[in-house]
Amino acid sequence: MKRIVSVALLIAxxxxxxxxxxxHNVIESPNAGSQVSGSTQGEGASxxxxxxxxxxxxxxxxxxxxxxFARKVIYFxxxxxxxxxxxxxxxxxxxxxxxxHPNMHMKLExxxxxRGTREYNIGLGERRAQAVRRALMLQGVAESQLxxxxxxxxxxxxxxxDEAAWAQNRRxxxxxxx
Amino acid sequence: MNRxxxxxxxxxxxxxxxxxxxxxxxxxxxxxxxxxxxxxVPFSSPEAAAASFDVAKLVSxxxxxxxxxRATDRKDMIEQPHxxxxxxxxxxxxxxNDYIVVGQIQPLGQDRYNITFELYNVLNRQxxxxxxISANKPGLRLAxxxxxxxxxxxxxxxxxxxATRIAYISVLGSLPHKDYRLIVADADGENPHVVMxxxxxxxxxxxxxxxxxxxxxxxxxxxxSVYVQFLKTGERRRVSAQAGVNQAxxxxxxxKKLALxxxxxxxxxxxxxxxxATQALTRITDDPGIDTEPQWSKDxxxxxxxxxxxxxxxxxxxxxxxxxxxxxxxxxxxxxxxPRLSPDESxxxxxxxxxxxxxIATMDLRGRGDVQxxxxxxxxxxxxxxxxxxxxxxxxxxxxxxxxxxxSADGRVQERLVSSEGELQEPAWAxx
Numbered sequence: 001m002k003r004i005v006s007v008a009l010l011i012a013x014x015x016x017x018x019x020x021x022x023x024h025n026v027i028e029s030p031n032a033g034s035q036v037s038g039s040t041q042g043e044g045a046s047x048x049x050x051x052x053x054x055x056x057x058x059x060x061x062x063x064x065x066x067x068x069f070a071r072k073v074i075y076f077x078x079x080x081x082x083x084x085x086x087x088x089x090x091x092x093x094x095x096x097x098x099x100x101h102p103n104m105h106m107k108l109e110x111x112x113x114x115r116g117t118r119e120y121n122i123g124l125g126e127r128r129a130q131a132v133r134r135a136l137m138l139q140g141v142a143e144s145q146l147x148x149x150x151x152x153x154x155x156x157x158x159x160x161x162d163e164a165a166w167a168q169n170r171r172x173x174x175x176x177x178x
Numbered sequence: 179m180n181r182x183x184x185x186x187x188x189x190x191x192x193x194x195x196x197x198x199x200x201x202x203x204x205x206x207x208x209x210x211x212x213x214x215x216x217x218x219v220p221f222s223s224p225e226a227a228a229a230s231f232d233v234a235k236l237v238s239x240x241x242x243x244x245x246x247x248r249a250t251d252r253k254d255m256i257e258q259p260h261x262x263x264x265x266x267x268x269x270x271x272x273x274x275n276d277y278i279v280v281g282q283i284q285p286l287g288q289d290r291y292n293i294t295f296e297l298y299n300v301l302n303r304q305x306x307x308x309x310x311i312s313a314n315k316p317g318l319r320l321a322x323x324x325x326x327x328x329x330x331x332x333x334x335x336x337x338x339x340x341a342t343r344i345a346y347i348s349v350l351g352s353l354p355h356k357d358y359r360l361i362v363a364d365a366d367g368e369n370p371h372v373v374m375x376x377x378x379x380x381x382x383x384x385x386x387x388x389x390x391x392x393x394x395x396x397x398x399x400x401x402x403s404v405y406v407q408f409l410k411t412g413e414r415r416r417v418s419a420q421a422g423v424n425q426a427x428x429x430x431x432x433x434k435k436l437a438l439x440x441x442x443x444x445x446x447x448x449x450x451x452x453x454x455a456t457q458a459l460t461r462i463t464d465d466p467g468i469d470t471e472p473q474w475s476k477d478x479x480x481x482x483x484x485x486x487x488x489x490x491x492x493x494x495x496x497x498x499x500x501x502x503x504x505x506x507x508x509x510x511x512x513x514x515x516x517p518r519l520s521p522d523e524s525x526x527x528x529x530x531x532x533x534x535x536x537x538i539a540t541m542d543l544r545g546r547g548d549v550q551x552x553x554x555x556x557x558x559x560x561x562x563x564x565x566x567x568x569x570x571x572x573x574x575x576x577x578x579x580x581x582x583x584x585x586s587a588d589g590r591v592q593e594r595l596v597s598s599e600g601e602l603q604e605p606a607w608a609x610x
Contacts (some may be wrong), residue, residue: 116536117516117529117559118381118604119426119439120484120491122402123447123468126423130445148445149401150423154379161557161578163271 068093072174073157074132075167078113081127083135089134094174095139102142108132109173110150111157113166118152125150132172207583208592210245214333216277217250217270218299221293222260223283231318233283233293233325240326240340240366244568245591247330250275262296262305270300277306279329289314293321297329303555306332319368339564340365343608344571345373345383345392346582348600359600360394362409363562365607367582367595373407374414382426383411383606386433392606393417393427393436404438406454417454420572423447428472428481437472437481449483452500462496463504471516475523480518482507482526491515493528494594508541510549516560520587527561527570527587538572538585562607563587571595571605 031128060077068089077084083091098104110129129148135142218238223231238249254273260266260282270278275392281295297307300348305327313321320341329433338400342365350357360374360383374380377472378397385392386406393406402424407414418424422441429436436452440459449462449472449545463469467487479498484491487504496504508514513531520527525542530539530549535556542548557575567587574583576594580601584593 019403114557116513117471117484119471120468120486121513122423122425122439123470124379124439124512126445126447133445148422151379151397152381154381154397156353156597161575 039137046144069097074172074174076128076170076172078166079124081124081131083131091135092139095136095141098136098145099142100138102145103176105145105147106136106141106145107175107177108148109155109175110148110152111155111171111173112153113169114153114156114161114167116153118154121152122150123152125152128170128172134173182308184297196589198458205594205596207594208590210586210590211250213246213248214277215248215250215275216241216279216329216333217255217273217275218279219255219258219260219281220252221281221283221295222258223285231283231315233281233295233318233322234279236287236319236322237279237326237329240323240338241330243366243494243593244330245586245593262298265298265302267300269300275300277329277333279325283318286312287499291315291318293318297332307382319364323366324406336568337566337610339566339568339607339610342565342610343389344562344582344605345385345608346573346605347380347387347603348597349580349603350600353395357610360392362392362608367597370566373409373412374405381604382429383604384429385606385608386429387431387508388433389609390442391433393429395425395427404436406436417450417457426470426472428474430474431476431478437474439472441469449481449496456511460498460500462498462500463502470596473517473519475519482519485513493517507547508549513538515545518561519569520563521565522567527563529559529561540570540587540589552585553583553592558583560604562605564607565610571607573605574601 071090074083074087074090098106108127108129112124126148129150133146133148136146157171158165160170218234220234241247242249250273256269259280261280265278265280278298278300281293281296284292286292293311295309296305298305309328311321311324323341326340330338343362344365345360345362348359348361356377358376358380359372359381362373363370373392373408376396376398378400381395383392383394385398391406391408393404395402396405403416404424404427405414406416406417417436418438420440422445423439425439427436427438434454435452438450438452439447440450441447446466447468447470448464449469451460451462456536462481465485465487467485469485470485471484472481480495481498482495483494485494491514492506493508493514494504494506496502511530511532515529517526517528526541528539529536530551532551537551537555537558538553538561539549539551555574558572560573561570569586570585571582572582580593580603581597582602582605
């Protein structure tokens with residue numbers, strides 16, 4: 001009995017985990033939405049990001065919603081800033097794109113879930129953004145193309161105080177812009 | 179079932195109506211068993227319609243909210259004297275009151291009022307206080323808090339903090355369109371004023387020692403900067419907008435400097451001190467870990483801060499003279515962060531992790547460093563001491579919503595400040 005329950009939990013957990021990124025893809029527009037609500041600078045960023053999407057589509061085949069390049073959010077484990085293997089392809093795709101377009105810039109926005117103190121979370125968000133920055137630079141992106149910002153727990157992607165919401169909020173958003 | 183819901187809805191509506199003038203409502207969640215019984219008799223006002231302000235109710239709410247007093251219910255008062263001469267002490271003694279406050283409001287003409295009040299010890303009939311305060315109509319609220327302050331101090335020997343203010347962040351709206359507000363209100367949550375509003379995050383409000391300015395972090399333009407805002411005029415100045423992180427401002431005791439958190443190009447967060455007049459920056463810590471959440475000692479000679487240099491976040495102390503080596507203060511548990519010093523520097527309040535929840539704890543700084551966890555929530559963060567050190571205000575969660583809560587520094591009294599709208603975060607108690 002106990003085993004059955006734990007197996008069921010495992011399956012539920014796996015479904016939950018698998019569900020997370022997908023769910024987020026559907027509402028991927030937080031990315032664009034937050035820019036619209038931001039300053040003129042932000043709006044500029046969202047325009048160039050759109051232009052780039054078109055660009056990429058014509059560049060290589062197979063650019064579905066799940067293709068590495070189309071994905072602009074990297075998720076992290078609790079209290080961790082290591083990039084998980086499943087996001088290596090995403091980083092590689094953007095690294096290729098940035099290094100072949102040296103005039104292009106990317107802002108890396110680090111975020112955490114709501115747990116813990118607000119200012120320490122700013123530090124964790126910055127650490128995540130820096131992890132992505134380092135990975136991109138290791139793959140040939142110039143330092144001058146990248147900036148980081150940490151919002152800590154202040155800009156969640158989804159509301160909620162459960163693991164499902166937290167998993168979607170522990171993230172770095174890759175924002176193409178000026 | 180249905181009926182019960184509609185009944186609840188009706189009550190909810192009524193509460194909401196009565197709250198249109200009041201953003202926050204206080205609920206005492208844990209009282210003190212040995213609270214002192216006191217009667218605050220309704221004040222007389224000859225022209226009731228002219229003043230129509232219930233001084234006694236406010237005084238009695240303040241005292242009850244402290245958890246150290248139990249205010250006698252009005253319907254249990256057999257008589258309502260307004261001067262000391264009219265008090266029948268034996269009757270009040272039979273009702274088990276240790277103290278009694280009586281008073282009156284007199285209009286002085288031209289929107290001026292005199293509040294006269296007296297405090298008596300019921301047991302020995304001694305007059306402990308007799309004062310007159312004059313105020314205009316909007317000032318009656320503050321004057322009433324001052325009455326409560328005087329009564330509190332006379333009986334307990336601790337300066338009252340009812341006539342002080344708090345600042346906090348309120349977040350309204352839902353994703354992706356959020357509205358962040360920096361609010362200043364009276365200590366009881368009344369009189370809220372929006373000091374700053376943005377559609378990008380606002381964080382970490384910090385009062386200047388003179389209570390005239392607030393420093394805070396704003397993400398307007400989607401980048402963090404530290405601002406200092408003069409409350410009287412609303413005029414503000416951007417004091418730190420370095421590349422990378424600009425966070426966690428803390429005023430030096432003389433009000434001339436800010437400790438803050440900045441980052442190097444590769445994202446290493448360290449503590450710096452910014453001279454507000456000269457803009458000169460002094461680096462205080464230099465470690466590859468996250469160093470943040472600084473807080474000054476009263477003499478301005480050292481800073482308490484959070485660092486994860488040893489793995490998880492822990493609290494450290496470092497001298498502000500260059501080259502001083504930080505000393506670790508917390509050793510219990512894997513998460514201790516965001517230190518705040520009590521006004522007399524006898525204890526430190528901070529956030530600790532216990533049973534998977536984040537809770538408010540204190541550490542004794544004078545004795546053996548005993549740690550006491552004061553709260554039982556899962557998301558209790560951002561502690562801030564009242565200027566008299568008696569209470570700590572902090573951010574908590576109630577049924578999924580961000581609320582402000584209070585706990586006495588000894589953990590015996592707990593209250594919630596419930597807001598009619600918005601997520602409330604990061605309370606900061608103003609100085610006297």
